[in-house]
Amino acid sequence: MNIAYLVNRYPTVSHTFVRREIAGIEAEGHQVTRFSIRAGPDDLPDPADRAERDRTIVVLQRPLSLLLGIGRHLLSRPDRVLAAWRASGTMVPRSIKGIVTRTAYLAEACRIADAMAAAGVRHLHAHFGTNPAAVARMTHLLSGVPYSFTVHGPDEFDEPRQLDLAGKIADAKFVVAISDYGRSQLCRWVEVDRWPRIVVVRCGVDLSAIDRADGQATPGHDFCAVARLAPQKGLPILIEALGILRRSGLSPRVAIVGDGPLRTTLEREAARIGVGDQLTLLGSRGGADVAAQLRAAKAMVLPSFAEGLPVVLMESLAVGTPVVTTAVAGIPELVDAGCGWVVPAGSAQALADAMAAALATAPERLADMGAEGRRRVERAHDARENARALLAHMVAA
Structure with a gap:
């Protein structure tokens, strides 16, 4: 099974738990395609993080290519592009800046969808319920590939309505909380019949x-x-x-x-x-x-x-x-x-x-x-x- 991972900025010194999680999945015989919205820092002190950087696809590069990607998707599946655009409107504040952000999210989702199709990805997992989960949701709407995301907190718990956690959970196959407390906070924002799709998988160390x-x-x-x-x-x-x-x-x-x-x-x-x-x-x-x-x-x-x-x-x-x-x-x-x-x-x-x-x-x-x-x-x-x-x-x- 080819699985894709999406993080806002990866690898970084504070995201070594993601690296360990990916290593655990690969140790079970599965392939992981790594996506980072922005490039990780150049001065990573850990050699394992530096090696991981070489395996990671940075999404937010070559702006013209990103815009052309939106055009290709509009020509091939305008209905899916429209669905992704509508979803972005629930996750981003309504303003001029918000329109720019929504356009960026759509361009990122188009690029990830294309790369996943080329790699044969069958599931997309995002870390953090903020913009990585937003882009993952839009990628799912564009590609049909199921997605999930891990919520760490506290940022997601501070602005659950603005981030549209309820909408992200509704479209996801499942959502991961890293603690029972985290699961309780996610359950607050969705209907009771959706609680079973919110699971606890704790972060780990090697x-x-x-x-x-x-x-x-x-x-x-x-x-x-x-x-x-x-x-x-x-x-x-x-x-x-x-x-x-x-x-x-x-x-x-x-x-x-x-x-x-x-x-x-x-x-x-x-x-x-x-x-x-x-x-x-x-x-x-x-x-x-x-x-x-x-x-x-x-x-x-x-x-x-x-x-x-x-x-x-x-x-x-x-x-x-x-x-x-x-x-x-x-x-x-x-x-x-x-x-x-x-x-x-x-x-x-x-x-x-x-x-x-x-x-x-x-x-x-x-x-x-x-x-x-x-x-x-x-x-x-x-x-x-x-x-x-x-x-x-x-x-x-």
Whole structure:
């Protein structure tokens, strides 16, 4: 079976779970054609991501060719083009900018439909219920090839009506949520008789790859945070918590792995609060180095405001490192007192208290918590097993 995958920007450092999912499907003997709407970054630190970039078809290239593709489809199947155009009107705001976006989506869908026909693709799967799912829906209406999509959150949960999640679900063969919480949010927007097509397939990690990873950690840090430097990750609250701890006589050091728009803000806030010497911004790192940094920490800290179910929590628990995180979305489905500390989102005091508790916890207890976390990941977040579960839905579709 030839399956197509569509992601907005792939590969990237934050989408390694997609790469693992594709690898799991290919390991079962199926072929995967990869589509990325936009090209991935050139400076990928992980060799596996760089190799994946060479296997990926970038859709948004050669504008004239894209427009000619619309013309060809209009001449051959105008009824299907009209259906796709009408569907785009429910997923994009009505404005001049919206018309441009709808035209771009249609052009992208035409190109993907042509490439899928040439490759003999029998099913299209998109990651994220935002524009990848919109383009996948339009591609389905153009080609007749069934489609599905995975909703991660939190973006889809913020604007379900504007994104027309209900329409996307109605046209899909099935829809994947990565947690029970995520499934509940999707069920809110569709009729009860459509709930059975919303299934839970959790994201996973490659446990064998994590176990054999031989990376380098930057030494001298008590905690590690792995996150995109974006507002929803709540990292300014982490800096505020460091200030609280410092005033109480504790000065733990934190390594932050990741990059993003808040880098300068975080540096400025750390200096203002007086904890700049406790914070190290390491930037993006390859998977082996991330695993090493997590192993070297007493605990991983992720003070997110909004999430789906972060893969980095699975990665931390997989290496045996407990986590300090927030009680949002699907996180409590994985983390509780058995393998970490769960605090209210937005509370710097609660985060500081949990970090202080982690610092005071005996190494033997930290090891026990890490071992329990590893068992949970093995049970519910093995990438190979979860890829098989997703594949079963695709084959049935």
